[in-house]
Amino acid sequence: MTVPSNGGSRFVSRARRLALPGAAIAALTFLSSCAKDAPQDTFQPKGDNARNIDKLQRTPFYIAGAVFVVVFAVVMFCVFKFRDRGQKIPKQTHGKPALEIALTIVPALILVGIGIPTVKTLFMLAKTSDTQCVINVTGQQWWWEYDYPVQEGCGGITEPIVTSGEIVFPAKMNVLLKITSRDVIHSFWIPALNGKRDAVPGRVQTLRMEADHPGIYAGQCTEFCGLSHAYMRMDAVALDAAGFETWKTNQLAAYESPADGTAAKTGESTFLTQCSRCHQVNGLVNANGDPVISRPDQYVYSGAAPNLTNLMTRYDFAGASFDLITDDCRDKLWSAQPADFSALYLQGVTPECFDPVNLREWLRNAPGKKPMYADPAKLGPTDGKTRGMPNLNLTEDQIDQIISYLTERK
Amino acid sequence: MFTTGSKLFLGGTVLSLAATLVYGATEGGGPLGTIGLISVTLVFAFLTGINFWVRDSNVSSMDTAGIESSPAAHLAPGRSMWPMVAGAGAALLPVGLIVGFAITWLAVIVLMIAMVEWMVQAWSEGASSDPVYNLGIRRRILHPMELPVLGAVGLGLIIFSFSRIMLHVPAAAGAIIFGGIATGVVLFGSLIATKRTVARSLVVALCTVGAVGVVGAGVASAVAGGRHVAKHEIPSYAEGTCGADTSGEADDKSSRAIAAKSNLAATIILQNGKLRAEVIGVAGNPDAVTLPRSTDSFIRFKNLDNGKFRLVVNLGKEVVDPKAATLTYREVKECTQAVEEGGDQFIIIKPAAPSPRDPSAPDQYSFTVPGVDSAVLGIVVP
Numbered sequence: 069m070t071v072p073s074n075g076g077s078r079f080v081s082r083a084r085r086l087a088l089p090g091a092a093i094a095a096l097t098f099l100s101s102c103a104k105d106a107p108q109d110t111f112q113p114k115g116d117n118a119r120n121i122d123k124l125q126r127t128p129f130y131i132a133g134a135v136f137v138v139v140f141a142v143v144m145f146c147v148f149k150f151r152d153r154g155q156k157i158p159k160q161t162h163g164k165p166a167l168e169i170a171l172t173i174v175p176a177l178i179l180v181g182i183g184i185p186t187v188k189t190l191f192m193l194a195k196t197s198d199t200q201c202v203i204n205v206t207g208q209q210w211w212w213e214y215d216y217p218v219q220e221g222c223g224g225i226t227e228p229i230v231t232s233g234e235i236v237f238p239a240k241m242n243v244l245l246k247i248t249s250r251d252v253i254h255s256f257w258i259p260a261l262n263g264k265r266d267a268v269p270g271r272v273q274t275l276r277m278e279a280d281h282p283g284i285y286a287g288q289c290t291e292f293c294g295l296s297h298a299y300m301r302m303d304a305v306a307l308d309a310a311g312f313e314t315w316k317t318n319q320l321a322a323y324e325s326p327a328d329g330t331a332a333k334t335g336e337s338t339f340l341t342q343c344s345r346c347h348q349v350n351g352l353v354n355a356n357g358d359p360v361i362s363r364p365d366q367y368v369y370s371g372a373a374p375n376l377t378n379l380m381t382r383y384d385f386a387g388a389s390f391d392l393i394t395d396d397c398r399d400k401l402w403s404a405q406p407a408d409f410s411a412l413y414l415q416g417v418t419p420e421c422f423d424p425v426n427l428r429e430w431l432r433n434a435p436g437k438k439p440m441y442a443d444p445a446k447l448g449p450t451d452g453k454t455r456g457m458p459n460l461n462l463t464e465d466q467i468d469q470i471i472s473y474l475t476e477r478k
Numbered sequence: 479m480f481t482t483g484s485k486l487f488l489g490g491t492v493l494s495l496a497a498t499l500v501y502g503a504t505e506g507g508g509p510l511g512t513i514g515l516i517s518v519t520l521v522f523a524f525l526t527g528i529n530f531w532v533r534d535s536n537v538s539s540m541d542t543a544g545i546e547s548s549p550a551a552h553l554a555p556g557r558s559m560w561p562m563v564a565g566a567g568a569a570l571l572p573v574g575l576i577v578g579f580a581i582t583w584l585a586v587i588v589l590m591i592a593m594v595e596w597m598v599q600a601w602s603e604g605a606s607s608d609p610v611y612n613l614g615i616r617r618r619i620l621h622p623m624e625l626p627v628l629g630a631v632g633l634g635l636i637i638f639s640f641s642r643i644m645l646h647v648p649a650a651a652g653a654i655i656f657g658g659i660a661t662g663v664v665l666f667g668s669l670i671a672t673k674r675t676v677a678r679s680l681v682v683a684l685c686t687v688g689a690v691g692v693v694g695a696g697v698a699s700a701v702a703g704g705r706h707v708a709k710h711e712i713p714s715y716a717e718g719t720c721g722a723d724t725s726g727e728a729d730d731k732s733s734r735a736i737a738a739k740s741n742l743a744a745t746i747i748l749q750n751g752k753l754r755a756e757v758i759g760v761a762g763n764p765d766a767v768t769l770p771r772s773t774d775s776f777i778r779f780k781n782l783d784n785g786k787f788r789l790v791v792n793l794g795k796e797v798v799d800p801k802a803a804t805l806t807y808r809e810v811k812e813c814t815q816a817v818e819e820g821g822d823q824f825i826i827i828k829p830a831a832p833s834p835r836d837p838s839a840p841d842q843y844s845f846t847v848p849g850v851d852s853a854v855l856g857i858v859v860p
C-alpha cells in the first residue's frame with residue numbers, strides 16, 4: 069500500500085501548523101509551574117508536615133516521570149519505525165513467561181518501595197502525642213471559625229479566643245487542629261503546611277500544622293460545599309513566639325466602647341440593633357448594661373456568624389475572600405520577610421492601609437458580594453434561617469457609622 | 479368490512495359513551511369525571527376512525543387484493559387465556575373497591591398484565607401468516623419481561639415460605655434445618671454436576687417435590703403462626719428529669735447501642751466518683767472540655783463505677799419566652815440514660831449560647847452525675 073503523496077504532504081503541513089501553538093501551550097504549562105506568586109503550590113513546603121509529604125511524593129513523581137518518558141519514547145519509536153509501508157505483517161509471537169514475570173515483579177517491587185515510606189509518612193502525619201497547641205477549626209457555609217480552647221498549650225490560654233478567616237498560631241510549634249463542621253462537609257487545606265482534612269459534621273478530625281517561619285500561608289476549602297464554595301478561603305498566619313503572646317493578649321483585651329458623640333458611638337447602637345443578634349462582640353453591653361450574647365443559631369442555618377470583637381486585627385473577611393486593606397499594603401504583608409512579618413501583622417488594619425470599599429459593599433448587600441441563599445423568598449427549605457449574611461437594607465449613613473465602629477475593633 | 483382493530487376501538491367508544499351517559503345522568507361525581515369520560519369517548523372514536531381508515535395499518539387501503547390476503551383479514555387463530563385473566567381482574571376491581579385497597583391493587587396489576595399480554599399476543603398473531611414465526615416474536619418481546627418477573631415471584635415465594643418455616647420452628651431447630659437443607663442442595667447440585675447421566679425427569683421431579691414441599695410447609699407454618707420471640711425491652715425514661723433515681727431504667731447492653739466510637743468530641747469517664755475527659759488530640763485529661771458552639775458534639779459516657787449512673791450536661795439557663803413581660807428562665811440540661819458498671823452511653827450536645835466568661839458567674843456549664851457530688855467537669859463554650 070502506498071500513501072498518496074498529496075495526503076502525506078497535507079499531514080505534514082497540518083503538523084507544522086499545529087506545532088507552534090502546541091509548543092507554546094507546552095511551554096506555558098511548563099513555565100507556569102515556576103510562577104513566583106503561587107502560594108498554594110504543594111511543591112513548596114513551608115513546614116515539617118508538608119515537607120514530609122513533599123519528600124514522599126517527589127521520588128514517585130520522578131520515577132513516574134521517567135516511566136512516562138521511556139514509554140512515550142518507545143511508543144513514538146514504534147509508531148514511526150514500524151508504520152505501515154505496505155510491508156508484510158511480521159511473525160506473531162504469543163507469550164514470553166520470563167518477560168511477563170519480570171513485568172509483574174518489577175512494578176510490585178516499585179509499589180512496595182513506595183508503600184513502605186508512604187505508611188511511615190501516614191503515621192508521622194497522624195501523630196498527636198507531640199502536640200504543643202490545640203485549635204478547634206469549625207467549617208460552615210462559607211467561612212471557617214477558629215477557637216482556641218482553654219489549655220496550657222499555645223503558651224497558655226486562660227479564656228477561649230474565637231476568630232475567623234485567619235488562623236493565627238506560633239511558628240515552629242506543633243499545632244494540632246481539631247476539625248469539624250456545622251453543616252455540610254468541608255475540607256481544610258493549607259498546601260504549604262500540610263495535606264487536607266475533611267470537616268465532617270459530628271466528627272472531630274485532627275490535622276497537624278507547623279510552620280518553619282513567621283508568615284502568611286493561603287488555603288481554601290477543598291470539598292465542594294455549595295454556592296459560595298469558591299469564596300471559602302482561609303489564611304494560616306504563623307507569628308514568632310513573642311508576637312503570638314501579643315496577639316493573644318490583644319484578642320482578650322477588655323472591650324472599649326467608642327467615645328460619646330462620635331460616629332462610631334452611633335455605629336455601636338446601630339450594631340446593637342442590626343448586627344449583634346448574629347455577631348458576637350465580646351464585652352458589648354446593651355442599654356441596661358447586660359452583656360449582649362449573640363444567637364446566630366436562631367437566624368443562620370449553620371448556627372454561627374463570625375465573631376467581630378477583633379475584626380481589624382484580620383486583613384480580610386467573609387471566608388478570607390475580600391481584603392480590608394489596599395493592594396499595596398497587602399503585597400507588603402504577603403512579601404514581608406519572616407523576621408519582620410510578626411510586627412507587621414500585629415499592626416492590624418491601620419488607617420493608612422484600610423480600604424473600606426469591600427466592607428462597604430458587604431454591608432450594602434452581602435449576598436450581592438458573595439452569593440448566599442439569603443433571599444427571604446427562598447428561606448423555606450432552611451427553616452426560615454439565612455445561609456450566610458442577609459441583605460440588611462442599611463442606609464449609607466448607617467453603613468458609615470458601622471464602619472467607623474468596626475474600624476475600632478482591633 | 480370492519481377490521482379487528484377498529485372493532486376493538488368501536489367497542490371502546492360505545493362502552494365509554496355509555497359510561498359517560500350513566501355517570502353524567504347519575505351525577506355521581508363532579509364535572510372532572512364527566513370531562514374525563516367524554517375525552518376518553520372522543521379518543522376512542524378518533525382511534526376507531528383512524529383504524530378503520532388505514533385498515534389496522536396492515537395494508538394500504540387502496541390495495542384491495544392486500545386487504546383480502548392480509549393476516550388481519552383472516553380470523554386470528556389460537557386460544558388465549560388472557561381474556562379470562564382480564565375478566566378476573568375486571569371482576570376483582572369492584573370487589574377491591576368494597577373490600578380493601580390491597581385487592582384493588584391486585585386487580586389493577588392483574589388487569590395490566592392481562593392487557594399487555596393480550597395485546598402483544600393479538601398483535602403477534604397478526605404479524606405474519608406463519609404461526610411459528612408469530613409465536614417466536616411474541617416470545618422475543620415478552621420473555622425478557624416474563625422470565626425475570628416469574629423468576630422473582632418464584633424466588634420470593636420460596637424465600638417467604640422459608641422464612642415462615644424458620645419463624646415457626648424453635649430457634650435451635652432452625653439452624654439444624656438450615657444446615658440440612660443447605661447440605662441437601664449442595665449434594666444434589668454436585669450430583670447433577672458430576673453425573674451427567676442423571677435423568678432429566680428425575681431432576682425435574684426432585685426440584686418440583688422440593689419446591690412444593692417448601693411452599694406447602696411455608697403455607698402451613700404461616701397459618702400456624704410464628705413462635706414467641708422475646709423482645710428486648712428498653713425502658714423509657716421520663717425526659718427532662720435527669721435525676722439520681724435510676725430505678726426502672728438502664729440499658730444493660732448499652733455499649734451495643736454506640737456505633738460511633740471514633741472521632742468523638744470527648745469521652746467522659748466516671749471512675750472512683752470522679753469525672754475525667756479524654757479528648758481527641760489532647761494528651762492527659764483536661765480540666766475542662768471546650769466544645770464549639772452551635773455544633774453537634776458527640777460525647778461518649780463510660781461508667782467504670784459500681785452502680786447505675788447517668789451523665790448530665792448542664793448548659794446554663796435560657797429564657798422561656800423572650801416576649802413575655804417578666805422573663806422566666808429554665809435550665810438547659812440534657813442527660814444520658816443510666817448505665818451499669820462498664821457500660822457506655824452516647825449523647826449529642828449542641829450548645830446554643832456561649833458559657834459565662836467569668837468563672838465565678840453562676841450557671842457555669844458542666845458535666846455532672848446525679849447522686850455523685852464529687853463528679854463534676856467543666857464545659858467551656860466559646
Ligand SMILES: [Cu+2]
Nearest residue numbers: 254289293300
Ligand atoms: Cu467549604
